[in-house]
Amino acid sequence: xxxxxxxxxxxxxxxxxxxxxxxxxxxxxxxxxxxxxxxxxxxxxxxxxxxxxxxxxxxxxxxxxxxxxxxxxxxxxxxxxxxxxxxxxxxxxxxxxxxxxxxxxxxxxxxxxxxxxxxxxxxxxxxxxxxxxxxxxxxxxxxxxxxxxxxxxxxxxxxxxxxxxxxxxxxxxxxxxxxxxxxxxxxxxxxxxxxxxxxxxxxxxxxxxxxxxxxxxxxxxx
Numbered sequence: 001x002x003x004x005x006x007x008x009x010x011x012x013x014x015x016x017x018x019x020x021x022x023x024x025x026x027x028x029x030x031x032x033x034x035x036x037x038x039x040x041x042x043x044x045x046x047x048x049x050x051x052x053x054x055x056x057x058x059x060x061x062x063x064x065x066x067x068x069x070x071x072x073x074x075x076x077x078x079x080x081x082x083x084x085x086x087x088x089x090x091x092x093x094x095x096x097x098x099x100x101x102x103x104x105x106x107x108x109x110x111x112x113x114x115x116x117x118x119x120x121x122x123x124x125x126x127x128x129x130x131x132x133x134x135x136x137x138x139x140x141x142x143x144x145x146x147x148x149x150x151x152x153x154x155x156x157x158x159x160x161x162x163x164x165x166x167x168x169x170x171x172x173x174x175x176x177x178x179x180x181x182x183x184x185x186x187x188x189x190x191x192x193x194x195x196x197x198x199x200x201x202x203x204x205x206x207x208x209x210x211x212x213x214x215x216x217x218x219x220x221x222x
Contacts, residue, residue, distance in 0.1 A: 028097035030042070033093070039061060087146065092168050107159075111128055113198045120208055129150050129153070163180060
């Protein structure tokens with residue numbers, strides 16, 4: 001076991017918890033791709049809260065456990081993670097949580113629309129799709145995830161289950177997980193006011209372009 005990679009996974013878990021985009025019990029999974037190998041490091045603990053490095057396991061992308069101990073509850077969802085790495089060579093980190101507001105949309109079987117500007121800014125201008133239900137981590141569930149995925153959108157709601165986020169880096173995955181939860185919360189709150197209103201499609205690209213312009217300029221100092 002590579003101690004640095006195991007510690008990185010634990011740090012990602014801590015940052016997911018700190019972001020607030022997680023359920024009260026902290027249940028979820030984090031994984032990172034092992035550079036140069038068909039493997040991932042995966043959190044095998046019951047909660048992302050205070051997850052110990054000793055509970056990080058090494059798993060081949062074919063699902064074979066290579067090192068560590070993998071309990072059945074966590075083992076059941078390994079295939080969701082390995083599928084994202086197998087399908088997308090640029091994905092370096094996968095997060096799965098039951099963040100409350102986004103999971104509410106998943107339980108309702110409703111996608112999240114692009115009604116929060118941050119969605120347009122961070123690669124989710126088409127909103128967040130919802131997959132058809134399949135038992136957690138099963139072939140049916142993975143097939144549903146693949147069928148629901150929108151090209152370029154790094155997140156999927158898992159019907160009756162939770163949220164799956166996949167991105168190039170842990171930082172971007174954590175960011176997207178937080179944005180999805182924020183958008184879901186805004187949508188639920190807006191329901192009391194007649195429902196959320198999506199950003200016009202033609203202006204979503206403009207929101208992204210403006211964000212990119214300011215990003216290129218960098219931090220301005222007086």
